[in-house]
Amino acid sequence: MSAMNLPTVLIVDDERINRTALAELLKDECRVVLAKxxxxxxxxxxxxxxSLILLDASMPDMDGYEVLRRLKSNEKTVNIxxxxxxxxxxxxxxxxxxxxxxxxxxxxxxRPLLVKARVxxxxxxxxxxxxxxxxxxxDALTGISNRRAFNQAFMRACGNTVRTGTPLGLAMIDVDYFKRFNDFYGHGAGDDVLRRVAQTLGKAAQRPYDMIARYGGEEFVLMLxxxxxxxxxxxxxxxAVQALGIPHEQSEVSPMLTISCGGVVAGYDSAKRPEWLLERCDEILYQAKNTGRNRAIVHDLN
Ligand SMILES: [Mg+2]
Incomplete structure (x- = not known):
């Protein structure tokens, strides 16, 4: 295992000799960082x-109990x-x-061996x-984020837009005539299509806070x-999806498999209503379906 892949253990102790002794003991098990x-x-x-903290209970100013209390009251650190x-x-x-x-x-x-074993x-x-x-x-089928992951990220992103006013792009994406595809080509082929579409859509979500997720069935959600x-x-x-060239004989829009998209660009006010934004995207997606499919419609609410 390379040093990059080793888990990181934080050793907290007010006495240097204790920090050094523990660090020496654990240096082969993990990457060690120290705090005094x-x-x-x-x-x-x-x-x-x-990944793990070795915490000295007795320290001046803030003792180990207080450090532990703070770690457990913060959702980002509660599981360490x-x-x-x-x-x-x-x-x-x-x-x-x-x-x-x-x-x-x-x-x-x-006792060195005991410490090593417990760590x-x-x-x-x-x-x-x-x-x-x-x-x-x-999502087990496609390997991209699932709806649960999306919901968490979406709530955070809406909160950020409300705080900062930065616009938030959100879109529902649906595979055209997917039920017909499944019925005609079989579920195995249908699953394969979902994986390929997910991979293609993922290319649009490359920045740290972008997200593509499977929302359910043949429906995906993109957040930018x-x-x-x-x-x-x-x-x-x-x-890009049409260019995959996946034959779809049962489609009425194209001989190749296509998608439809409904999206909004939300701003400060609309981001206060996350549920409503999702409903809007659904309505706009429906509109894209009803006006011929294989297209994207976006409403600017910013
Ligand atoms: Mg101490």
Missing amino acids: DGVSALQRVAEERI GVIFVTGQIEEAHEERGLLLGAVDYIAKPV RNHLELARQREELERLSMQ PSSIALQTVLDRLCE
Whole structure:
């Protein structure tokens, strides 16, 4: 495994000798980053992807309990595993740490083999948790984001547009005469088409906050924050899907498989109503279907 792929473990301890000893112990298991107090620990966690934290309970200013409380009250950090490392061997302290949400507890002076084994176990759990999280956001058939992932990203994007006024492009995209395609060519061919269409649509969502997701059945949703060129993008997608050259004998619009798109460019006011934006896209998509399919219609609400 290359250093890039190693999980990152944050060691927080106010005493340098403890930090160094733990870092030396774990250097083959993971990438180690260090913090000497609570404030810099929280900063490290905000800045990079940390898989596990070894947290000293007893530190001046902000102690480990307070750091743990803050980690658990922030939705971005609530799932990071924390192992409490402490010299306070009384059961009450152990209990307090675990009640606050620590996944494990190591007493000082640390026993090297025990620390290594526990860190290894918890890194494996973290890896499994991350994998499950990724799968729960992914559409199994096409490999692109699923509706759940879209809903989360869409709510965040709407919030951002309401705060900043930057436009938000949103479009519903539907495969034309897909039911007929499935009936005629079979479900296996239908699934294959959905995968190929998803891949083609994905090329339009390349920037960090862009998203293409499978919304359900043969319906996809495209979200392009701070983009006002939605019409152009959708026109190109219609062309790109037709250019795949997938024969569709049962289509009334084209001998090749096509898509229809209905979109809006939302602004400060309309982004306050996310549900309504989705309904608008659906209505506009219906309009695109009723006026001949294989086309994109966009309404500017910005
Ligand atoms: Mg200490």
